[in-house]
Amino acid sequence: MSATKPIVHVSNVFKYFGQLAALNNVSLDIYPGEKVVIIGPSGSGKSTLLRSINRLEEVDRGQIVVDGMDLYAKENDINAIRMELGMVFQSFNLFPHKTVMQNLTMAPIRLKKIPRPQAEDNARRLLKKVGILEKAGVYPTMLSGGQQQRVAIARALAMNPRVMLFDEPTSALDPEMIGEVLDVMVTLAREGMTMICVTHEMGFAREVADRVVFMDQGQILEVGTPEHFFEAPEHPRAKKFMEQIL
Amino acid sequence: MPDKQEVRIDVSDGAAIPRKRDIGLFSAWWISLIGALGCIAYLCLAKPEPYLDILKFLPDGILVTFEVTILSILLALFLGLITGLGRISKNRTINLIASTYVEVVRGIPLLVQLFYIYFALGQVFSNLPNPADVAESMAAWPGIIVYVVVGVVGFLKDMPPLVAAVTAMGVCYGAYMGEVFRAGIESIDKGQTEAARSLGFNRRQTMFLVILPQAWRTILPPVGNEFIALLKDSSLVSILAVADLLRRGREFASVTFSYFEAYTMVALIYLVITLILSKGVSAMETRLNYYVRD
Ligand SMILES: Nc1ncnc2c1ncn2[C@@H]1O[C@H](COP(=O)(O)OP(=O)(O)O)[C@@H](O)[C@H]1O
Ligand SMILES: [Mg+2]
Numbered sequence: 001m002s003a004t005k006p007i008v009h010v011s012n013v014f015k016y017f018g019q020l021a022a023l024n025n026v027s028l029d030i031y032p033g034e035k036v037v038i039i040g041p042s043g044s045g046k047s048t049l050l051r052s053i054n055r056l057e058e059v060d061r062g063q064i065v066v067d068g069m070d071l072y073a074k075e076n077d078i079n080a081i082r083m084e085l086g087m088v089f090q091s092f093n094l095f096p097h098k099t100v101m102q103n104l105t106m107a108p109i110r111l112k113k114i115p116r117p118q119a120e121d122n123a124r125r126l127l128k129k130v131g132i133l134e135k136a137g138v139y140p141t142m143l144s145g146g147q148q149q150r151v152a153i154a155r156a157l158a159m160n161p162r163v164m165l166f167d168e169p170t171s172a173l174d175p176e177m178i179g180e181v182l183d184v185m186v187t188l189a190r191e192g193m194t195m196i197c198v199t200h201e202m203g204f205a206r207e208v209a210d211r212v213v214f215m216d217q218g219q220i221l222e223v224g225t226p227e228h229f230f231e232a233p234e235h236p237r238a239k240k241f242m243e244q245i246l
Numbered sequence: 247m248p249d250k251q252e253v254r255i256d257v258s259d260g261a262a263i264p265r266k267r268d269i270g271l272f273s274a275w276w277i278s279l280i281g282a283l284g285c286i287a288y289l290c291l292a293k294p295e296p297y298l299d300i301l302k303f304l305p306d307g308i309l310v311t312f313e314v315t316i317l318s319i320l321l322a323l324f325l326g327l328i329t330g331l332g333r334i335s336k337n338r339t340i341n342l343i344a345s346t347y348v349e350v351v352r353g354i355p356l357l358v359q360l361f362y363i364y365f366a367l368g369q370v371f372s373n374l375p376n377p378a379d380v381a382e383s384m385a386a387w388p389g390i391i392v393y394v395v396v397g398v399v400g401f402l403k404d405m406p407p408l409v410a411a412v413t414a415m416g417v418c419y420g421a422y423m424g425e426v427f428r429a430g431i432e433s434i435d436k437g438q439t440e441a442a443r444s445l446g447f448n449r450r451q452t453m454f455l456v457i458l459p460q461a462w463r464t465i466l467p468p469v470g471n472e473f474i475a476l477l478k479d480s481s482l483v484s485i486l487a488v489a490d491l492l493r494r495g496r497e498f499a500s501v502t503f504s505y506f507e508a509y510t511m512v513a514l515i516y517l518v519i520t521l522i523l524s525k526g527v528s529a530m531e532t533r534l535n536y537y538v539r540d
Pocket of ligand 2 (some may be wrong): 047
């Protein structure tokens with residue numbers, strides 16, 4: 001893997017909220033096609049790390065490079081970089097004033113200047129993929145949580161991103177809806193999408209993750225395969241955490 | 247999740263907006279409207295002189311009242327949008343300017359602002375040099391600049407009352423509207439901005455494509471209320487020789503000495519107008535809820 005260039009390069013990143021170091025010297029390289037799952041206790045900085053990668057959070061120190069483009073370089077347009085990074089939020093964040101179809105076509109039409117018919121064709125293809133084509137014409141509030149999250153994934157995919165970022169995509173869902181969202185994510189992983197997922201769904205991690213990253217108190221404490229974490233996590237805090245969630 | 251959207255901005259002025267479930271207000275609305283219309287009809291039939299004459303005399307004033315109100319609300323909306331955006335801006339200077347505008351304007355009574363813009367500034371402006379002299383003194387300047395400067399000087403020198411009225415009312419209500427816009431924008435979940443930005447929309451696109459279209463739902467009802475309040479306040483401009491509804495009533499009364507009759511009709515007509523408008527606002531509010539599941 002190290003022969004190719006990383007598509008996401010995070011090096012020596014610090015992020016402070018007042019006195020609190022939400023990210024404390026974090027470095028992480030993600031390679032094309034890789035699936036990385038980030039785990040760790042609440043407040044450990046997982047969301048902050050993920051949000052730093054598309055600059056929803058401004059870091060205080062360190063470097064973040066996406067697809068060869070430094071997020072903080074003057075000559076790089078952050079909006080163009082963000083088009084390469086799809087993001088899925090815990091709370092879906094669909095646009096409630098737009099139909100499902102419009103949620104998917106808005107950005108491609110406005111930002112990529114894709115003709116409407118083509119954008120709609122693509123949207124239908126994606127909606128079919130996430131199993132929700134029949135809801136194209138309705139407003140998001142008419143959908144269940146699981147359906148909304150699947151639409152949110154499709155919306156991010158509609159921009160044809162190189163990397164998908166997931167921030168606890170299933171933790172706001174009723175238990176019976178978690179499966180349908182994870183299924184979509186597994187399918188996406190099988191298709192070769194580069195994915196960085198903050199999730200505690202260890203079944204998902206075992207199925208698709210190349211690497212699991214354990215964070216605590218703003219630091220990456222341990223990196224390894226899912227099996228490694230199931231069987232023999234080394235760091236005491238990683239061990240304790242795994243005992244708690246399994 | 248969308249519960250967040252149910253934030254309601256309460257603006258106390260303006261006619262009460264009847265709500266569907268509020269039976270008391272609902273029937274009060276009908277009683278008031280039918281009562282007012284009934285009174286007008288009765289008075290005009292029973293005593294056509296002077297009531298019918300008054301009724302025929304007032305419509306010009308109603309038009310002017312609407313003209314002042316609509317122009318003022320447009321100016322207020324424009325200023326309110328800018329002020330609201332300024333108030334949430336991260337740029338300190340912009341933020342400070344917007345906040346100061348709101349503070350200053352809210353601390354000065356509308357009537358004083360009207361006087362100030364028309365009489366006080368009018369006096370300053372009337373001391374401006376004659377446009378012809380200005381043109382002469384600017385002979386060395388490019389023609390287009392001279393044209394604009396002379397035009398502005400001439401305009402300010404004898405500012406028409408209507409312009410003064412609309413400026414004062416627009417500036418005043420713009421400050422209130424700024425608060426409405428700010429509250430409306432802030433009522434939208436931060437996740438909406440984050441979702442839009444993460445797709446690649448810039449700040450402006452995010453504001454105009456994602457935030458404002460949703461904020462309208464919270465913004466429009468208070469804007470409707472402000473419109474009604476503004477329409478009532480517009481009666482103040484009658485002082486500036488703007489021939490609005492109140493001024494027309496006064497003109498009629500001062501010629502015929504039928505003060506009681508004239509002002510009765512003026513009051514009834516204001517009442518009918520605001521009642522109908524308040525119904526319109528509530529209908530609009532209902533329509534705006536189209537994407538919310540009950
Ligand atoms: N906007 C913010 N302002 C202040 N503190 C924050 C903010 N966002 C996150 N934090 C703090 O930073 C730490 C890391 O948060 P976060 O990245 O959300 O953790 P996680 O996603 O792992 O639960 C937490 O202590 C949290 O309270
Ligand atoms: Mg988090």
